[in-house]
Amino acid sequence: MSTFVHRYELDTSRPTVKQAARDAAMRVLLPAVALWAALVGVGFLIVGPLNDLPAGNPVEQWFADHRTPTMNTVSEWVGRLGMTEVVIGVTVLTVALVWWRTRQWWFAAVPALAVSVQSLVFITASALVTRERPDVKHLDEAPPTSSFPSGHTGASTALWFTLALLAQRITHPVLRAVVTVVCVLIPFAVAVSRLYRGMHGPADVTFGLVNGAVCVVLAWGYLRRSTPERR
Template identity: 60%
Template sequence: MHAFWHRYQTDTSRPTAQQVRRDLARRVLLPAVVLWCVVVGLGLLITGPLGNLEGEYAVNEWFVQQRTPALDAVTTVLSAIGQTEFLIGACVLAIALTWWRTRQWWYAIVPGLAVAVQAVIFLSSSLVVGRERPDVDQLDHAPPTSSYPSGHTGAAAAFYLTLAMQAQRIERPVLRWLVTVLCVLVPVAVGVARAYRGMHSPTDVIVGFLNGATCAVLSWNYLRRTP
């Protein structure tokens, strides 16, 4: 496991363009196709034979009953940090800073790769499944994509979990654990916020997190490294 977390430290060799293309195809694109099938399959199951899981409506109603001005304000911020515009800017900044610090472009692009792959799976599966948003009062303007899976949660999981992996380079144990825990909790908080604000059902959030987390792992492991 140590070799996995520190794979870009134990092998700092510069890959060739051919190696990058080969590894991307084999270690990211092919697994991503399988992931897309899983996400779409679950979505069609939820909206078809399972009849949209009636118990989910009770969960959405419970969130509505918990609403307060303070929680509305907090979830507004949490929802915003999962937005596409925010994460694109955060990705550009993270890539630039990592590239500047390590001089390893093949390592620096990992967060951007994770978010990009997640976005392709999210957008295409959303079109195929086409699930309606929860039938409750919604606190945000609904984007043109369907409810399933949660794009905010998926993008946040892809980006912040990648940062959690990069945080394993931090030498101070307390700081390393603090940053890691925060990066793991952020996408969870984003998912809860999206359900609280009436934008997604629980399964939208769960599958969105699964999509983003898987893309983070695939992207972190995209390049062959020799410890």
Template identity: 55%
Template structure:
């Protein structure tokens, strides 16, 4: 990924007017998210329609269900719950508050919240319209009122923790930066496997949920117009972009 894109909030730290930031959100997040919603719904209709609900995916869910053990049931319960709505919102609120307090840059601190809000909007609308049934295996988690497609847990965890991974690039200690980045990338993978193992989603639900999360993260990270060249580049940001 382009280093200028990753460090865009360090390169240009100027405070945007609230009205300008809201316009940027509408044009650079809301409008593209509507297009994303259309694509995800279209794929959902293709899956439950002409593709016959991808019946072959049930073999994956059944194989995982047949191989369940008490130990892995307990481990995946934790992984699955990391993507729960209350956990995602709680972690997001804490991080947003801490980043806002440390940087005094509200326009930067709100990026994780914007990412999960965009993801959630696309997910809720798409799952309501598509209405795909969950895998025909015993479910180890309570089934939420939403349908199986796409995975909201996977989308939310991906959007949130990949945003944290982007934010972690500000950490100056190389080993700590790599550690935090790695953890933030691994967490959504664990959530996705947990939901698949526990019979809550088909594989395609997980994959499309991940796509939703990645795209919404990128839209949120890019929501604010920033100057990434010229005199706005300070020495620290210039060094970060160079490396």
């Protein structure tokens, strides 16, 4: 695990653009096709033989029944951490900062790769599955995409899990631990906010997390590196 997390520190050799593009195609895009197929398959299973997972309805209704003005406001702000505009903005800023600090464009590309591949998988999968949103009052305007998988959850996972990996370069142990925990918890908070606001069911946010997390692993490992075990 340590070797995987620190792979760009262990091998700082500069690839060509052609090498990076080849590795991204072979080590990210091809596996992402399998991820997409799995998500679509699960989605069709949910809306078909599983009868739209009625077991999730009590969870959706529980959140709707326990809304308060304070939590409505809190959930709105938490949910914004998974909004397209916020995710894109933070991703662009992260890419710029990593490039500036490391002078390694191939490493700086990782956050953008994770977020963009997640988005591609989410948009195309949801367009095919077309699952209806929960039958409760929605506190947000429903976007044109369907309910499965959750785009907010997937996008926040792709971004903030990547930031958690980047945080492992922080030398101060306490600060590193705090930043890591915060970054890991944010996607789960976004998932709960989407449940609370009636925009998604449990399966939607669960597979949104899966989508984002898998894309982070693929993006972080996209470039072939020579990484001997750390001592």
